[in-house]
Amino acid sequence: MKPWLHSLNARSFIVQLLGLAVVLGAVGLFHLQTLRQSVHGEAARVGETAAAIFREELGQHPERLQPGVLQGVADRLSGKLVNVSRLRFLDASGTVVADSRPLQQDAPQQTVGGTRKGTIQITAPILGRYDPVRRSNQIGTVVVEVDLALAERRVRRSFLQSMLLLLALIPLYWLIEYFALGRSTSRRLRTTASAATALAAGDYSARARVRGRDEIGQLGSAFDAMAAELQSTHERLQLEIHERHEIQQRIGELNRILEAGVELAQTQNRVLGVLNELSRMLQASSSLTEALEILPGYCKTLLQDSSGMIYLLHPSRDHLERVAEFGAPQGDDDFFNPANCWALRLGKTHAARAGSPLLCAHIGDALPGVEYQCAPLQAQSDALGMLHLQFNDGEGEVEGAAQATRNLLVAALSEQVGIALANLKLRETLRQQSIKDPLTGLFNRRYLEETLQREIDRAQRIDDRLVVVMLDVDHFKRFNDTFGHDAGDHVLKQVGRILSTSTRSSDIACRHGGEEFVLVLPQAGIRDGIARAEQIRQLVAELSLNFGGRPLGPLTVSLGVASIDAQTRSADALLKRADELLFDAKRQGRDRVVAESDPDAVE
Known part of the structure; x- marks a missing residue:
């Protein structure tokens, strides 16, 4: 019930009902005001009509003017005339010739001035043939009395019947309006409202599709045009939003690429900076040992998520030796054969994981989730060693870009380290060649002159002791002349070996020239020098040398301390x-030690 009350039909019905009530009320008020005027006018018209009929009946028939005939005519006419209560006929002299009986029994009987109350009297002449005696053609007069109350009741009854008929026609009008117009209007309005609701909910394809030339049809057409424009605008906006979204996605991708590029550039700059610093530090290193102390820290800085070990190829080239490490690498093999490493065999970086058939044999038991990389340290295609790295990546593998960056970094690091180690080895070789005797492996005279003066200054500065032992091979020319210079070189090598093995790490053993050697003993006195010299003399005397399948005979040395x-x-x-003391030993018969005078000297 409530939805119907809110409908357009209900509101239209209520408005029409209220309008009808207002109209009926106004009509009733107007009727009350004009009723009497209309009744009087109607009565006058009725009286005139009656007089006209009476004249027509009698004017052309003078023989009917007899009282009896007139009375009959009056009675007959009064029955035909509506609202006529009395009909009288007067002759030319004014005498009543005929008088009808009252047609309405309830008409008032009182007369006022010859006329009853509540009536209206109308007189009309009856004309006939001209009478020369009376000089008139009026043969009589018709007097008609109209009952006002009766006329008023009949007019009122007619008005009520009209109102009842109107009230009866109103429901019919409503039904016709509802079925013929209301349902069509309501249906088109509901269709338009449904389309508007769907459009508001986001269905831009909704259309009212209401046709007609009336306002509702125009409204439906306007709505469909608006919906079509909205749909077109929405599609255009959606296309623009989609294009903008694609542009934003492309911008986001470009930003990510740019950020990745910037991050990669920053990483590369940082790596290049560290590599340049490493290169400077390695170039500034005075020895290979010092360089190997520097390398682990820089490796950890460059490869933050890794651990590893540095191996150097032994001069014999039959094995590699671990010389440094960083992080906590797996494995404790200090030595392994070069054939056990794929990187050394291939001459390039090699990577593998647990379970791979190409895993290097020197790795041993590989851990899952760890990537192993071996990078050869080489220069001019000459292998110097190997950089072994272990990356703990967990369960997943590193993405392509990160893996490529890692591989490039490992390659750059191994190349840099390889070149630096080669330069250090070359530098070390040149230095050794400049300070070492190539035949005996002992320091040469040049190194002796540089070092001895430094050691003397140091000892005097700290008030320490220092001893120099000078040694000469007895009858060395005999070996050269008898067995050849190669045999003489063999003798010198053996003497140099004894000096190398009989000295402390702080002692300096040098070949002074020819068959003459010098031994510098820091922090040692005359007694210590004599003891060391005597030990060397005995070791040389115990040698039994052969060369070319021939015994070289006894070998002795003379020493001055x-x-x-x-x-x-x-x-x-x-x-x-020291040289003067050596000559003293030669003059005393060779194969002996001669020292400076000392209270503790050995005689």
Whole structure:
């Protein structure tokens, strides 16, 4: 019930009902105001009509003017005339010739001035033939009395019947309007409203499709045009939004690529900076040992998520030796054969994981989730060693870009380290060649002159002791002349080997020239020097040398021992004193040790 009350039909019905009530009320009020005027006018018209009929009946028939005939005519006419209560006929002299009986029994009987109350009297002449005596053609007069109350009741009854008929026609009108117009209007309005609701909900394809030339049809057409425009605008906006979304996605992708590029550039700059710093540090290193102490820290800085070990190829080239490590690498093999590493065999970086058939044999038991990389350290295609790396990546593998970056970094690091190690080895080789005797492997005279003066200055600065032992092979020319120079070289090598194995790490063993050797003993006195010299003399005397399948015979040496004192300020002076003592040993018969005078000297 409530939805119907809110419908357009209900509102139209209520408005029409209220309008009808207002119209009926106005009509009733107007009727009450004009009723009497209309009744009087109607009565006058009725009286005139009656007089006209009476004249027509009698005017052309003078023989009917007899009282009896007139009475009959009056009675007959009064029955035909509506609202006529009395009909009288007067002759030319004004005498009542005929008088009808009252047609309405309830008409008032009182007369006022010859006329009853509540009536209206109408007189009309009856004309006939001209009478020369009376000089008139009026043969009589008709007097008609109209009952006002009766006329009023009949008019009122007619008005009520009209109102009842109107009220009866109103439902019919409503039914006709509802079925003929209301349902069509309501249906078109509901269709338009449904389409508007669907459009508001986002269905831009909704259309009212209401046709007609009336306002509702125009409204439906306007709505469909608006919906079509909205749909077109929405599709255009959706296309623009889609294009903008694609542009934003492309911009986002470009931003990510740019950020990745910037991050990669920053990483590369950082790596290049660290590599350049590493290169400078390696170039500034004075020895291979110092360089190997620097390398692990830089490797950890460059490869933050890794651990590893550095191996160097032994001069014999039959094995690699672990010389440094960083992080916590797996495996404890300090040595392995070069054939056990794919990187050394292939001459390039090799990577593998647990379960791979190409896993290097020197790795041992590989851990899952760890990538192993071996990068050869080489220069000019000459293998120097190997950089072994372990990357703990967990369960998943590294993405392509990160893996490529890692591989490039490992390649750059191994190349840099390889070149640096080659330069250090070359530098070390050149240095050794400049300070070492190629035949005996002992330091040469040049190194002796540089080092001895430094050691003398140091000892005098800290008030320490220092001893120099000068050694010469007895009858060395005999070996050259008898067995050849190669045999002489063999003798010198053996003497050099004894000196190398009989000295401390702080001692300096040098070949002074020819068959003459010098031994510098820092922090040692005359007694220590004599003891060391005697030990060397005995070791040489115990040698049994053969060369070319021939025994070389006995070998002896003569030794002179000198130490620094307050007057000794230069290396040349100390070497001269030791040389003089050596000649004393030669003059005394060779194969002996001669030292400076000392309370503790051995006789």
